Amino acid sequence: MPKTSHTNTYFWSGNEACAEAAITAGCKFFAGYPITPASEIAEHLSKRLPPVGGISIQMEDELASISAVVGASWAGAKAMTATSGPGFSLMQETIGYAFFTETPCVIVDVQRLGPSTGQATKCGQGDVMQARWGTHGDYQAIALSPNSVQEMHDLTIKAFNLAEKYRTPVILLADETIAHMREPITLPVPESIKIVNRRKPEPNEKAFFGLEEVPPMPAVAEGFNVAVTGSTHNEYGIRFTADPEVHRKLVERLNNKILNHAGEIAEAETSSLDNCTIGIVSFGCTSRAISEAVEIADTIGIRVGYVRLKTIWPFPEKPVKRLAKTAKKIIVPEMNLKQLFYEVERIAGCEAEIIPLNKIGGGELITPEEILAKIEEAEKQ
């Protein structure tokens, strides 16, 4: 692994940083299926996990990969898989199962350009809504959005922590650009890294699916006789497939355990929220072009504030609402055809005019010049 002269500073790709962070977070099980642009995560973990006593296995498809991850999690492991859009689509049913059975796990989706096979090696940001609504039924998703190699590392650790804390699947919604580029990354000193582990039950506990907002989670073969099922179940895991009350109670708790903490989970980087005329809401690789555009705009007298989402779901509503109080117009640049746009419009559309800036094809990034042009255009009108 290339290391620079500074202590704890490395020159890593985003995928390498993600894999290393998984190990730091305590991941001991990886199952995956090859797919561009996520394969390096599997390759790196196949090399790094066995020496630390972990398991990395290539399964026969993405259905098997996420299923093995769910199994390993119930055996007590922190477990992860990594894929891209097409594989992420195949995993959706089991992501719903993980949500419903309260199985902590991390799913990395390195976005590429769809729909379908699309332009398989090129960057895209078209899985924003798949990350939110990919599986069926009422559920809440947690999806984090890194915009640097450093954040591929830091947010991977955060993804594991959130999964363990809330007993739910967490998605790291990366993109091809962030995953494949290399840049320096500084590893925090190990003692300063916060690691969260799932709460284990006391020996006599029996309610692993209710009574508390986030119930304790046993592993199999620990003597708890835990019954795990994707059917509607009561607090003790016993199936109730007709009782409306049991279903309401379960689904409402599962949704609320995330909704009630949306403020803590949602994280965003913000700038000049309270003294700007134009706003930007952005995420992932696209957000890397903002700062240059904002700086140049400042030199020509246009004050631009922005919210850069580190968490996409639950959506960081507060900072975007605050931005809309001062900015009369909010630009939403994204490498898809208006997926985040409508979410911003839902939250801030009454207070500000929301302006889309979209680009798809060939993995071409939205440039600072294009953002600047949109800023100037918005300022003039």
Next chain:
Amino acid sequence: MSEAFSMRNYLRDVPLPFCGGCGAVTVMGEFLRAVYELGYANLKKFVFCSGIGCSAWIPSPHFMSDSVHTLHGRSIPVATGIKLFKPEVNIVVFGGDGDIVGIGLGHFIHAARRNFDVLVVMVNNMIYGMTGGQVAPTSPFKSKTTTTPYGSFEQPLDAVKLASAANAVYSARWTTAQPNDLKESIKKALNMKGFRFIEVISQCPTAFGRRAGFKDGAEMLRWFKANSILFQEAEKLTENELTGKIVIGEFQQKQRPTLVENVYRLIAEAKEQVEN
């Protein structure tokens, strides 16, 4: 063994979901009897995985043990994750023919290829029973089902041959009309390592038998009994002579390194390499 066998000793107090005359109850009983005869007073050392379908309800939530009731077709890969991380557990998968060799067929073949350490008990009722009787990959040619009202126009799959071809260390087939053979087979398989597969041809009077002209489960059992032929005997017959027969017995027994053995050997070697 001090206490006499009782299924209740291994079950949760939850009513069973099976229709009258269903073969799943026989499979459940013979499995638990096998466990009892092997000296297990409870199911603490087992973890059960199942998917979706009537047979998936055999262990979950009825067995007093850990059970993971997964999605349709995914019991084997979920079991893989469990066993790889907790190699000390006895993991058993129960599933129907639709679950194991319909929607989950890919996992079945790869688990056999890997010699994944699991016993898979497939209850083959030749029909999608829970959804009301649609044609299955195991339905006999010309079967009348709700989705083949003029008769099935496909040939059924031989899951035991498939498991054997994929290098399973144990593969056997019985019907619910040979409960004792089934029990002995389960006992043998539970004492082996690697990928073990037992197919049980089982009666579904509700969704299959009714449309196939059987008046009840008992008549289906008589049909199984009259047409079962041992593997060794069947080898002497031509394909024509075997039409309508159910070939039973132990098809394959062998030993080869298992997935868990290979993975943990690799971990030990990798640790050593990194240390040196």
